[in-house]
Amino acid sequence: MELDENLLRFMFLCGDLKKVKRKGWVERGIPNVESVADHSHRMAIFALLLGTKTKANRNRCIMMALVHDLAECLVGDITPSDGVSKEEKHSREKSAMRHITDMVPCKEMRDEIMDLWEEYESGVSLEAQLVKDIDKFEMIAQAYQYERESGVRGKLQDFFDSTEDKFRTDSIRKWSTSLRNIRDKND
Template sequence: MQVPAEASATTGSAASTAANGTEPLQQQWTPELAIPKSILSLPAPLSFFRILRFLKTQRRTGWLDKGIQHGNAESISDHMYRMAVMSMLAPPEDNLDSRKCAMIALVHDLAEAVVGDLTPSDPVGADEKHRRERETMNYLADLIRPLNPDAASQLYTLYLEYEEMSTPEARFVKDLDKFEFLLQTVEYEMDVLEGKEDKKVELADFFKARSKIKHPLVKQWLGQLEDERKNVVGL
């Protein structure tokens, strides 16, 4: 898991000493504990913008766990940006709001700037992961609410919409999330063939995610990707 370099409690709980000095107390994770103090002391929106930087510097954990070189591993913002551009191709015949799709794509992993890119292999369980992400989104919305209440409300609403898959736009973006992940998988497989990554890197098991893609247009794109993978990678 990649976390802000200055943060001390992004994973696990912060430990403190009990009053009798014998038993450690576990302090529940909060965004304020995870965000560096140097940023907490800044006024909004500068503090908000500085937090967003972590999306640019944190590498996606799944690639690092598989052996992709740190310098080649995509950042969280890399992933969200390509998804947002893909969202512009939302089919108008489905009455999807492409602008809304793009905005969902840009906020769906926003909490990872503070929480980190947690995976099932992390000791933090799924329920705790979702709690941290929701608290972070509440914190970020509250941070900018005095400056722009509409933007704050939209930030949290779009995130929640994606988490709950409550609208056609959210479900479309969820498929884009899986497709972008598979697209990046194939690109890394090509890097392995070209000697840009270690030949021991094995990503084929990631392609199990293809069965989760439901939207006809995204499934069409997936078919093109699978054809390319077969022709170039041989899988």
Template sequence: MTADKAIQANGVSDPAAGKLDAKEAETSAWTVESVLAEITPRYAENTDSPVPFFHLLERLKTTKRAGWRRFGISDCESISDHMYRMSILTMMAPSSISSKLDILRCCRMALVHDMAESLVGDITPVDNVSKEEKGRRESETMDYICTNLLGKFNGGLNGKDVRQLWQEYEDSKTPESLFVHDIDKIELLLQMVEYERASGFERDLGEFTWVALKIQSDEVKVWAEQVFRERQDMWKQAGKTPSWRADTEPKAKS
């Protein structure tokens, strides 16, 4: 379980992460089967075809990122929207990064890192699900996808590859996985600014700015600073002052 698992709902920390109460004990009865029971028709399992898996991916296209919906953004990005831009961002890694990392692996990791949300959904702190319970649900979902849906396709090689990529991201130990975690955060910050701009600066999403402090690589930190200065300038031009968290507002250049 990674430290980032305490950062749920598009970067908002869960103050009760790791704790179980009566409601949590009840919701921990969640199983992959309980979700599949509501899907008609069910995905064909244990076949030598990847088509059932292809159909499951549609859920990533239609499931909205729940964190944004808390702020009244009903027509917000989907899970696959988020993963797609992340994969493109990895391809934009400067040579100082691409010379050291397997960027193709980073791109692929970005495309699968939230795949479990196809059945689990995008869990937020208000759902009162601990990071341990969230991890259990996601791990069991990936086992289902990579074994029941992909286990007999191409000798199970593709399923094993997807499962390994997802686990590598979760474990957050390799340089590639750490870079993709940084990309996850900068993609969130980009979307934050874009939703503020789309609202005519009526919507202040400054609550999410603290996520920038979790970025580790210097190169992505530079991108975050550029996004924040852009945000600062746009709000100033609108004649308004946005909120900032954890002293993240860019300082005046000397």
């Protein structure tokens, strides 16, 4: 694929995710919070760490992790505190994804990015379930990291509470249990 102005605009939009701060952390007053790009990158690394012991297509999980929040470069990080319904959030993000992917000159690549995003949103496939679990796990891993860095244990307990019993896949459920045990042990 050759680099043209549209593809460059797409690349710049993807780069804008480095400027979009994760709103949940900002609302909690955490200094120097991660960006959406930081979050997506670590999710992709976590998907890589799944190894070959999962029946899921690991490469598809990595790609899905990379594009799952791509719409946020246009719509921002919409959180429950914004009072936006799930349907409205999905509609905004789908419209943004169409706009974003329209910049990709190769139809096959455009379709692949959109398909990955829609698969993630639907949450039906094993890969989508894993990546949704990784999304939640990355959030609590980040919460634990912020707690350790700030020295204030429990400050972000609501993030842990919001994911309690929400993991659908065995591998990420085990990671969550281990993380919670490590957090409790270091209390």
